[in-house]
Amino acid sequence: MRRVVFLLPLLFAGCSCQPDPAPTQTPAGTAATDPAAASAETTPAQGEGLGTIAPPVLSAVAPDAPSETITVRNYIYALLGSDRKSSDAFWSGGHTSARPDDAVLRGIPQLRNLRVDTDIPIARDTAQPSRLREVPVRIRAITAEGTFHYTGWYRLQPRPDGSGWEILGASLQPALE
Template identity: 65%
Template sequence: MRRVVFLLPLLFAGCSCQPDPVADGARPDAAPLAHATPAADATPPAEGTLSSVASPTLSAVAPGAADEGTTVRNYVYALLNRDRSASDAYWSGGRTSSRPDDALLRDIADLRNLRIDTDSPIARDTEQPSRLREVPVRVRAITGTGTFVFHGWYRLQPRPDGSGWEIHSASLQPVVH
């Protein structure tokens, strides 16, 4: 209901961001241009001036690489498939330590189903673009003996060649119901 109240003045007054054709010296009965096309000999804007072309989003990894959340989900699905070499490849250096940060997830016996929900990544450094990202996660693991829930995060950094993200560290804690 509040949205309607805020929009009512705009309906009656018009939008202030549109030029007034009469005030600009244009004829009120003239038809507006359907499509404005830039001239072929148009020069690019001078350096340091604003351009109407949006600049690409800064990224610490190559364009087209899997995003942080997808990387974490792919890693967890490799764990579900019990493919240790594939899951270890997601870690920094291509392997985990002798006791990985998410060992409680990796060591679940009789794993039957695994669901992971990821939230938006959080920058954990001040660099532009960020080179240390934290992905909050919720994991639900179904085993032969019951269901286990974990909350925590995975921290990712760009691979040395910039081709994608790799897991730097993790923290998972069981949730008691």
């Protein structure tokens, strides 16, 4: 118990939650006379603490645009509707090919329930920020004939105007579960 009492003052003496001292400003046109102060002004802070602001995350799309996973989910739920133009608008160029990559989902008859699970998007290029993303998906479709499972991915790229993501390609395969 005595050890705790002796260590308590040491704990608060070097606490990182104490505010940093206010930076000293030199009048304009005068050079700092202390070499340590001059180097502190020109070099970045070493060992940034919790009080610093993190640099913004680079993104290839607008900051208020839906994420890649939300784009894929919105597309799949739009696909279930009867208006194919609204679901095709999620694809690059605003339309799919004659045989879409995810034709298996487009052809599910008498769909009763659909569950879409997405994983964290994977960058498929080395650009910073990434301009080609792949979203892994697991889909469970319940129909009048039974339950079907699919696994695969959707590849996305930024829209030409940077307003959000658009689907570039997909790969879905039936899975046994």
